[in-house]
Amino acid sequence: xxxxxxxxLIQVINGIVTGMILALVASGLTLIFGIxxxxxxxxxxxxxxxxxxxxxxxxTTGNFWVALAAAATGIGLxxxxxxxxxxxxxxxxxxxxxxxxxxGLSLVLxxxxxxxxxxxxxxxxxxxxxxxxxxxxxxxxYRLLVAVLSAAIIGGLWLFMKYGKYGIWIRAxxxxxxxxxxxxxxxxxxxxxVFAIGAAMAAASGVLFGPLTGVNHAMGLDFILRxxxxxxxxGMGNLxxxxxxxxxxxxxxxxxxxxxxxxxxxxxxxxxxxxxLLFRPTGLFVPTPK
Amino acid sequence: xLSVQNVHTYYGKSHILHGVSIDVSPGEVVxxxxxxxxxxxxxxxxxxxxxxxxxxxxxxxxxxxxxxxPYHLARLGIAYVPEDRRIFRLLxxxxxxxxxxxxxxxxPARRDALLEKVYGRFPVLRERRNQAGGTLxxxxxxxxxxxxxxxxxxxIILLDExxxxxxxxxxxxxxxxxxVLHGDGVAILLVxxxxxxxxxxxxxxxxxxxxxVRHHAPAADLRRNDAVIHQYLGV
Amino acid sequence: xxxxxxxxxxxxxxxxxxxxxxxxxxxxEFWRRFVTEILIWGxxxxxxxxxxxxxxxxxxxxxxxxxxxxxxAAAALLTVRPxxxxxxxxxxxxxxxxxxVFVAYFSTRLRxxxxxxxxxxxxxxFYVIIFTWTxxxxxxxxxxxxxxxxxxxxxxxxxxxxxxxxxxVLAVVTVSYLGLRRITQSPFGMVLQSxxxxxxxxRAIGYHVERYKIVAVMLSGLFAGLAGVLYALQxxxxxxxxxxxxxxGEVVVFxxxxxxxxxxxPVAGAAFFFLLRELFSRFFTEYYLIxxxxxxxxxxxxxxxxxxxxxxxxxxx
Numbered sequence: 001x002x003x004x005x006x007x008x009l010i011q012v013i014n015g016i017v018t019g020m021i022l023a024l025v026a027s028g029l030t031l032i033f034g035i036x037x038x039x040x041x042x043x044x045x046x047x048x049x050x051x052x053x054x055x056x057x058x059x060t061t062g063n064f065w066v067a068l069a070a071a072a073t074g075i076g077l078x079x080x081x082x083x084x085x086x087x088x089x090x091x092x093x094x095x096x097x098x099x100x101x102x103x104g105l106s107l108v109l110x111x112x113x114x115x116x117x118x119x120x121x122x123x124x125x126x127x128x129x130x131x132x133x134x135x136x137x138x139x140x141x142y143r144l145l146v147a148v149l150s151a152a153i154i155g156g157l158w159l160f161m162k163y164g165k166y167g168i169w170i171r172a173x174x175x176x177x178x179x180x181x182x183x184x185x186x187x188x189x190x191x192x193x194v195f196a197i198g199a200a201m202a203a204a205s206g207v208l209f210g211p212l213t214g215v216n217h218a219m220g221l222d223f224i225l226r227x228x229x230x231x232x233x234x235g236m237g238n239l240x241x242x243x244x245x246x247x248x249x250x251x252x253x254x255x256x257x258x259x260x261x262x263x264x265x266x267x268x269x270x271x272x273x274x275x276x277l278l279f280r281p282t283g284l285f286v287p288t289p290k
Numbered sequence: 291x292l293s294v295q296n297v298h299t300y301y302g303k304s305h306i307l308h309g310v311s312i313d314v315s316p317g318e319v320v321x322x323x324x325x326x327x328x329x330x331x332x333x334x335x336x337x338x339x340x341x342x343x344x345x346x347x348x349x350x351x352x353x354x355x356x357x358x359x360p361y362h363l364a365r366l367g368i369a370y371v372p373e374d375r376r377i378f379r380l381l382x383x384x385x386x387x388x389x390x391x392x393x394x395x396x397x398p399a400r401r402d403a404l405l406e407k408v409y410g411r412f413p414v415l416r417e418r419r420n421q422a423g424g425t426l427x428x429x430x431x432x433x434x435x436x437x438x439x440x441x442x443x444x445x446i447i448l449l450d451e452x453x454x455x456x457x458x459x460x461x462x463x464x465x466x467x468x469x470v471l472h473g474d475g476v477a478i479l480l481v482x483x484x485x486x487x488x489x490x491x492x493x494x495x496x497x498x499x500x501x502x503v504r505h506h507a508p509a510a511d512l513r514r515n516d517a518v519i520h521q522y523l524g525v
Numbered sequence: 526x527x528x529x530x531x532x533x534x535x536x537x538x539x540x541x542x543x544x545x546x547x548x549x550x551x552x553x554e555f556w557r558r559f560v561t562e563i564l565i566w567g568x569x570x571x572x573x574x575x576x577x578x579x580x581x582x583x584x585x586x587x588x589x590x591x592x593x594x595x596x597x598a599a600a601a602l603l604t605v606r607p608x609x610x611x612x613x614x615x616x617x618x619x620x621x622x623x624x625x626v627f628v629a630y631f632s633t634r635l636r637x638x639x640x641x642x643x644x645x646x647x648x649x650x651f652y653v654i655i656f657t658w659t660x661x662x663x664x665x666x667x668x669x670x671x672x673x674x675x676x677x678x679x680x681x682x683x684x685x686x687x688x689x690x691x692x693x694v695l696a697v698v699t700v701s702y703l704g705l706r707r708i709t710q711s712p713f714g715m716v717l718q719s720x721x722x723x724x725x726x727x728r729a730i731g732y733h734v735e736r737y738k739i740v741a742v743m744l745s746g747l748f749a750g751l752a753g754v755l756y757a758l759q760x761x762x763x764x765x766x767x768x769x770x771x772x773x774g775e776v777v778v779f780x781x782x783x784x785x786x787x788x789x790x791p792v793a794g795a796a797f798f799f800l801l802r803e804l805f806s807r808f809f810t811e812y813y814l815i816x817x818x819x820x821x822x823x824x825x826x827x828x829x830x831x832x833x834x835x836x837x838x839x840x841x842x
Contacts, residue, residue, distance in 0.1 A: 178340060
């Protein structure tokens with residue numbers, strides 16, 4: 001069966017767009033895991049709350065960019081509070097405990113959103129409307145903007161980590177938190193800040209994603225599962241790997257959607273995860289096992 | 291300056307330190323000798339806050355620091371150079387140094403001066419400053435670990451077996467480095483298996499066995515009469 | 526094994542059992558159903574305890590076993606005329622068992638977080654399949670069917686009443702509990718606990734850790750499937766909601782709150798959760814998970830051994 005080239009290309013672009021948002025969410029998740037061995041089950045809820053907060057700010061200001069900034073900052077702060085109150089006491093305990101704690105948090109946050117915002121989906125309007133012609137389709141500019149913005153945020157994060165003043169602190173703590181502390185780096189503070197950054201990135205993704213499908217309280221669930229898969233396939237703690245994995249998996253799902261429904265296309269990602277765990281457990285793109 | 295009194299430390303259920311007491315005065319080089327497994331490294335780790343002692347006191351410049359967080363101790367002036375060096379392998383040499391250099395309260399001018407001083411002492415680090423730490427040889431990593439500690443401008447350095455795994459030529463270099471640090475007025479608590487080196491650089495030596503200090507003497511005495519050394523270390 | 530704790534234990538057991546037997550006779554319909562459901566979820570939680578509490582393997586996939594037990598029973602009750610109780614149980618166990626085989630395989634290859642995430646993914650795979658394969662599974666709406674009679678050929682055939690159904694469930698759960706208790710206290714159970722405490726050392730001693738894990742997963746999966754069958758019998762429908770990974774998460778919550786590694790703890794945890802839900806529903810309506818979630822998170826931090834965790838040593842002599 002031949003697939004029309006234009007359909008293929010559209011799916012490629014769709015895959016990349018979704019992949020970039022997913023990469024943004026997964027980057028925060030993998031960063032948090034890499035530095036403090038915490039699998040943040042509540043990450044999807046931070047994504048979702050970011051979208052809701054963004055929609056509220058958007059409602060009052062009418063400005064997408066303000067909403068984006070406010071959501072990222074607000075949820076970043078929430079992340080800092082969560083880490084300090086719930087995760088810091090658990091440092092050094094069995095990693096299972098942090099999974100459970102963040103799972104408990106995700107239940108609370110999910111239902112809080114339901115309570116606070118109600119079951120009716122919210123809306124965020126995209127800052128750039130209009131389409132350009134892509135073959136037989138009118139492709140929205142906004143989707144391209146989303147991909148570019150996500151790439152920019154991730155790029156900014158990478159630059160900060162490599163060249164920023166505190167980037168060294170974060171990288172040192174990720175590699176060896178004991179020696180980092182022995183060098184005078186305030187490790188607990190670094191942990192909190194990284195968690196906050198991860199939360200802020202998730203929130204930003206939520207706001208970026210909002211105009212595409214609407215803001216509802218279940219949007220986090222779908223993303224968290226995909227994000228976990230991305231993080232494992234990319235190699236836990238591996239930032240570059242997560243980004244590649246996010247795009248790779250999104251492209252695969254986009255192609256699969258040509259034949260099956262999007263709900264079923266997610267099975268493709270599941271299969272890739274299982275194959276990765278069986279044959280390349282440290283990550284699909286990781287060259288040598290650690 | 292640093293006073294360890296009757297410290298007991300456990301690893302899980304194992305009772306490793308059974309009441310260790312050690313003192314280091316400002317600018318002194320003090321040696322800690324003993325066979326493998328007697329608890330020398332554990333003593334350093336307990337001082338540095340990497341392990342909490344269950345009993346005993348540790349005071350530094352009059353402040354009680356037992357159980358304090360390592361980053362706090364580093365800020366107070368205690369630097370730690372661990373047994374396996376533990377440099378940040380994925381950071382460059384310069385970035386490794388910067389982990390100690392980028393402290394609050396140090397102006398750029400002083401930072402540059404400190405960096406220059408260390409490059410002067412360890413020219414090979416200047417050469418390799420943009421290389422990843424993991425690509426350095428064993429001896430170079432040891433130098434980096436010590437240089438990194440020097441970035442904290444510490445009052446005392448806890449040195450854990452610096453000559454382990456190094457070639458004899460490098461041992462002489464370590465000797466030089468310790469002399470230079472001593473000349474700068476930095477105190478050193480040196481844990482070592484290399485008895486000769488320890489006796490040469492230290493003013494006093496403690497000898498440990500099974501988690502306690504068994505013997506304590508000026509290095510000069512031990513140089514003259516090494517029967518005690520043979521007794522405890524079988525060397 | 527001393528006799529003193531044993532006697533106190535059996536007395537307590539008898540008391541609880543008597544209460545549960547009498548419950549449907551004195552309670553109003555709503556609470557009667559409540560107790561029956563706690564028993565079923567308790568069985569599911571118990572099955573998870575084998576993995577989490579005894580072997581130290583965290584699974585977020587028990588909703589898959591539960592769901593397949595449910596749908597397996599549904600298959601039997603919808604395809605075979607007349608609807609046969611024992612066939613329903615059989616189909617359910619086979620369904621759950623098939624999934625268990627897969628999960629068992631992965632349990633030997635993956636550790637900790639990776640195993641947990643994989644089990645989560647598994648339950649989602651089944652959720653997606655069940656949700657979208659509308660022709661076979663009824664999709665979003667699930668499957669409805671009628672309750673089979675309690676029939677032993679040639680001996681008795683009687684329709685279930687709410688009370689007798691409750692007794693049937695109680696019987697199944699009690700027998701399961703006793704069986705699981707026997708297993709956990711056997712040498713096999715001791716090896717499982719040894720794996721939980723220190724897997725490398727257990728392996729070094731010479732135990733074939735993989736085999737034990739496989740058996741543990743199969744056991745866990747089968748009893749979870751049994752719980753699914755009971756649920757189908759009680760409610761007369763099967764729905765994909767029960768296969769969603771959040772349900773697995775809730776079961777983990779029961780285990781943690783009740784106390785892992787005790788078998789009875791998880792049941793108590795389930796009861797505690799449902800009671801809290803009832804309580805908070807009065808004030809918070811459908812947002813009861815906010816306070817319950819907070820309580821759960823606080824328990825994870827401050828009371829990680831759970832409500833009955835203090836009994837763990839005594840129960841596992």
